Amino acid sequence: MKDLLKALPWIGPAVALIATVVLFPVGLMFWNSTRDISQSGVDKGGVGLDNFAAVVGFDAFWPILGRTVVWVVVVVACTLVISLALAALLNKAFPGRRLVRMAVIVPWASSVVMTTLVVHYGLEPYFGIINSFLVDVGLIDTPEGYGWTRHAGTAFAWAMVVAVFVSLPFTTYTILAGLQTVPGETVEAARLDGANGVRTYLSVVLPQLRGAVSVAVLINIINVFNSLPILRVMTGSIPGYDADTVMTMIFKYMQNQRQIDLASALSVIAFLVVVAIVAVYVRFVRPLEEV
């Protein structure tokens, strides 16, 4: 006990910060999810699990949940496949490689809101530059173009494209770091045995990337599940709930409807989903014991 007291001045501030800004709000969120809170914020007493019943009973709940799964699975899978290819390229020697690596960092450092805004603008009918490009190359017939950002389905699809784009840098860099731990001898041995490039990659390099890949996937799942800005910008102005995920729905409860009790209930569900994903992933994929 005495050594803990001695450590307190060093770790105390960090513990206090985590306790007040992470742990306490989690507790408060669970508590609020069982309360009836008025739009002006007055707590009118406990209602048991009624808020959860209301959230799950909402017509769009199951479609939203299904869409969230699609959102996470598609974005993370595409990100992983593209990042593996990108990392393989960036691990090879060629003139200008450093410049290309720096370019890959740009979406990582940039505000996701701003990256999404430029895509949103590009897809606008008539004056959007992506839309206009598609007209110029003959993929679209009229300059009005397809109302990409006006329809829930297409806006959601483009949001996924943006989500993959902004997830690539972190994933690519993590895999690159993994590639640098692959001993050159193992690759050369495979070459001497007559394996070609693809075969060497699949049977020698890829298995050694398991640690880097599983960590990158775990962090991506958490980030993509919790992602708000992309959908907020791309689909936020579309009426209805046809492009919502759990995360955007929480913010609709909180901001549009000012129902903090329902928002808390859905947040609790989202929080438990994240905890469950991490737990299952850590249990079966064991990313934390690799490397």
Added chain:
Amino acid sequence: MAVLTQEQTTTGTAGSPPPGGVRRPRRYTTDQVPLGSLLLRLLGGLVVLVVFLLPYLIMFFGSVKTKAEIRSVDPTYFPREWHWDNYLTMWSTPETPLLQNLVSTLVISLCATLLVLAVALPAAYYTARFRFRGRLVFLFLVIVTQMVQPAVLTSGLFREFIAVGILDTWLAMILVNAAFNLSFAVWIMHSFFAGIPKEVDEAAQLDGAGTFAVLTRINLPLVWPGIVTAVVFTFVASWNEFAASLVLLTTAGNQPLSVALTKFVGQYETSWHYVFGVSIVAIVPVVLLFMAIEKRLVGGLVAGSVK
């Protein structure tokens, strides 16, 4: 468990390069690469370069167009005239007080970074250097915060900050940004501290230096790269934070640029050239900062779990 593996590797490899930092890539040469595959790599590199820079080039070219040009039915890829004056006029638009938003973004990011440094540095040092009961619990707690994100906690934070009376203040977002970037900072600095051989400390202590003096005079110069990485990462992450700011800051002037710019979407006539001008101003400095710590970016993010 994660914490245990971290333990074994960091203490076991004292003296080797800090595990938080990605090892320098081996020197690659292009000497023995056949010309064909070299050209293929060059081509691939060029495609990657263009694709990753394209959105930001569109932004840049758009930022110097006139409103009429950026909203013209047959849009131009490159600006017909370069209106650099947009970068002066854009700050006074009716949608949002952009100058105040810039100040808010700066103040919140700077203060959050300082707070993270003040809180994480001692914790990283002490946990890397000393064994004590509750140490593993503490490190586990730090990992857990990396798994949670502010977006999922906003409803709780909202109610908490109302109760405390700091809703819609810079302080609220300083605390949130600091708390959620703490784990990166602790892990990256922890791994640097752990990379310094203990004998260095012991030698200093024999010469009569106290714990604090050992930290400031002996260790700090050696962990400097870790500190820079933590500082840059926290600053950039706070700079771009969106979800919590959206809910916790309600007055337009208090909001950061990330939130302010979303107000242009869905306007009857969005001033896209201004949106892009502000975006360029907001993006260029943080991209340069990130490039400076490029080699160590991965370390802090995955150090907690991988190493």
